[in-house]
Amino acid sequence: MPVGTLVLEDVTKSFITPEKRTVTAVDKANLRIEQGQFVTLLGPSGCGKTTTLRMIAGFEFPTNGRILLDGRDIANMPPNKREMAMVFQSYALFPHLSVFDNIAYGLQLQNKSGAEIKRIVGEMTSLVNLGGLERRRPAELSGGQQQRVALARAIAIRPKVLLFDEPLSNLDAKLRVGLRTEIRRLQKKLGISSVYVTHDQSEAMSLSDLIVVMNAGKIEQIGKPHEIYLRPTNKFVADFIGRANFVAVNVLALHNTPKGERAEIELLGQRMLVPAQAGLQANRAATLVIRPESILISEQAADLPTPHFAAQVRTTTYYGVNVEYDLGTGNTELNVVDNDSSRILPEGSNVFWSFAADRAYVLNE
Numbered sequence: 001m002p003v004g005t006l007v008l009e010d011v012t013k014s015f016i017t018p019e020k021r022t023v024t025a026v027d028k029a030n031l032r033i034e035q036g037q038f039v040t041l042l043g044p045s046g047c048g049k050t051t052t053l054r055m056i057a058g059f060e061f062p063t064n065g066r067i068l069l070d071g072r073d074i075a076n077m078p079p080n081k082r083e084m085a086m087v088f089q090s091y092a093l094f095p096h097l098s099v100f101d102n103i104a105y106g107l108q109l110q111n112k113s114g115a116e117i118k119r120i121v122g123e124m125t126s127l128v129n130l131g132g133l134e135r136r137r138p139a140e141l142s143g144g145q146q147q148r149v150a151l152a153r154a155i156a157i158r159p160k161v162l163l164f165d166e167p168l169s170n171l172d173a174k175l176r177v178g179l180r181t182e183i184r185r186l187q188k189k190l191g192i193s194s195v196y197v198t199h200d201q202s203e204a205m206s207l208s209d210l211i212v213v214m215n216a217g218k219i220e221q222i223g224k225p226h227e228i229y230l231r232p233t234n235k236f237v238a239d240f241i242g243r244a245n246f247v248a249v250n251v252l253a254l255h256n257t258p259k260g261e262r263a264e265i266e267l268l269g270q271r272m273l274v275p276a277q278a279g280l281q282a283n284r285a286a287t288l289v290i291r292p293e294s295i296l297i298s299e300q301a302a303d304l305p306t307p308h309f310a311a312q313v314r315t316t317t318y319y320g321v322n323v324e325y326d327l328g329t330g331n332t333e334l335n336v337v338d339n340d341s342s343r344i345l346p347e348g349s350n351v352f353w354s355f356a357a358d359r360a361y362v363l364n365e
């Protein structure tokens, strides 16, 4: 029997506000998390991430739908019976307890012996690099150290599922990257199924086996990081994950190729074959999505693969690691990120641009 398989079936949560309005915070969410998977709920503030997590934890109960842990419906089970642990943005440590006692807390509730507790706390403190700090209180630790105590406390009880609600949001940028690597390393080592809530797309990209993109209570897309990035299901997902250029195109025909569905599009008077979303129709308008870093530019057309297109540089912004350009081409504006920062194409210059078809995607909208 796999341990830590979590399934959400048509889970809905509606709240009645004090003004007697009904707010549907989560609308028919369907999701399957396999044992040991790291799944991130990603979306803008207010899209229903925390509410989803709180229902999984048992702090809220669904208005409709089922939540199954290893095949058992837990939708109405109290939180302490679910064998889950949660790490919060605010750390939520007991301020009057030492690091040792904070980590030991859940083990005491499990009626472990003193010797057993000592052994496990020792193991946890070394896992999260807190050795030597066992007697400190939370106020005597940095934010990053406090969050590592919270992490140790969560994994000490060997939960079936680990839940995280924006655990790194209160830390500064450098610590955030360090601790996120640590969270991923630990989670992989222990193999605990994890659900992680964030509004930070780079966090979601770097941590996840699977990303669940949410918007206004609804799941927009579930996929691996590269699928979400290269094959977004709609403009919202494309725009929320990284940056995207959207270009209106005409679909001339559809081709089922060995590499998948391709749309033959007309772009600025030229034809090309681009990977396409299912459900597109010929002779209809569609949207071509091209990431800024997928666009190649040159002053010489001969440097570029065909087809290529003429453009004029409207703005040039130098960042050191790269150079950004806004190009005017046809009646479209394109944002370009050029990793070659050894050359700077001046504003007003005439250039050509192109892109590898496999790096673009045609959307049905």
Ligand SMILES: Nc1ncnc2c1ncn2[C@@H]1O[C@H](COP(=O)(O)OP(=O)(O)O)[C@@H](O)[C@H]1O
Pocket (backbone or CB within 6 Å): 015, 016, 017, 023, 024, 025, 043, 044, 045, 046, 047, 048, 049, 050, 051, 052
């Ligand atoms: N207890 C509540 N009562 C009324 N509305 C709520 C309550 N909790 C959350 N909401 C509303 O549900 C929506 C989703 O909230 P939340 O899950 O916290 O979003 P997120 O975590 O993605 O920022 C928001 O519109 C929020 O105002």
Ligand SMILES: [Mg+2]
Pocket (backbone or CB within 6 Å): 049, 050, 051
């Ligand atoms: Mg939230």
